[in-house]
Amino acid sequence: MVDSPRTYSSALGGAGFLAGTFLFDPLSGKAEWSDGLFNLHGYQRGEVVPTLELLMSHKHPDDRPRTIEILDEVFRDGGHFCIYHRIIDAHGHTRRVLTAGRGLLGASGMVVTLEGATIDLTSTLRRETEQAARDAVAGANATRGVIHQARGILMGRLLVTSDAAFKLLISGSSRTNVKVAVLASQLVRLADSDQGPESVDEFIRVLQACDQA
Template sequence: MSSFKQPALSVVDGAGGDVATRPPSFSAGDLAHALGLGTNLLVGRFRVDLSTGSWWWSDEIYTMHGWKRHEVEPGLEALSSRKHPDDRSRVVRAAAEALRLGRPFACSHRIVDRKGRTRSVVVIGQGSRGGPSHPPELVGYVVDATPVQKEALARRSSAVVTRAFVSQAVIEQAKGVIMAVSRVSAETADQLLLEAAGRAGIPLRLAADQVMTGLRAEGEAGGITQVALTRALDGVEPVGRPRGHDPLLTRRPRKVAH
């Protein structure tokens, strides 16, 4: 459950001076929707006293790195030990500049936790140059963005699998028709389809799709026969080349008399 509480707004009655509480104009749900809150992420806080070099971490930062609070001293050495080997040489100039000027910054890198799992984290912070009453410091958050990355990869993998399934279904459908009409084995049907695709120089799925499109047209005209199948296989052509029977694509432009 969220600990967010809508702040009470006070309204002063001009007549009697009484203070009334104005009801909130939005709910926590409205706020979550407006901010686009979705996947729950592990978020940790950190603070660095730049005058002494001392660090403080919240429990979440220990957790995402695979430590318990008593096992390691917060600091640069501990963070560097968990950084992904491929990211150790990266220098984030924006962060250094932000620290110098006291501006907010955000950057990302990968870490490897105690169990050898790679995590993607986003570091958000802001440096303060300090003043007479307080020392310069760096404060911010570390966000474990690994779940979002995994969700994106899962969606991409699902789309690839779906496309592959659809592609294979079209191929198998065309092969099945060839086997039924020509009374040949699956190997022979596969070879006939491969030869048609090879002649046109197109992928097998596109060849199968063209064959099925041609056969559907033949079926509407009176049934799928061996002649119709042969015509469909021979009619497989490179994608984008105008069809010879289409007068709108093959007609020569008319010459304009001067």
């Protein structure tokens, strides 16, 4: 069995990204892993003998049954497969990976080679999750800021308390089915525009009408 070629791959997340290839001969039971696949599972080449059984032993217990089910179908009928799952490496670290490959049928109609690649998506998913959290916090802060500005405008124009100003925005949102933050943003934009105080007063009258209704 020839050595697997080098794997060229890329993913978001910077350092810590790993990928590797595998080749398995179901007739002889021999397997070949690239250096990247050894590393992904927490090994260096030469530390362990690569086998399909070793590969499966590293699957997360919750993901192993479905992975076995898919591979059984591939061994029976051949074809391509793609599995998103988790592995637990030799150091106990859980990695979220995507494994894709194919079972090649021989002249006899049986699968003679199972080949594929596993890509570590752990750092990519972590980066995306952290960015989503940062975006959510930034969005929440921006929303609070514009609502605070709108309340200030209402307090200054109507000489009401902060709670009363917020109640007007709530009433307007409920009656118009427009989010409070959107109404607040519209009011702030009017106040900052060149349309004059009359446009702001008209907007406020609409809010008051919603509140009275």
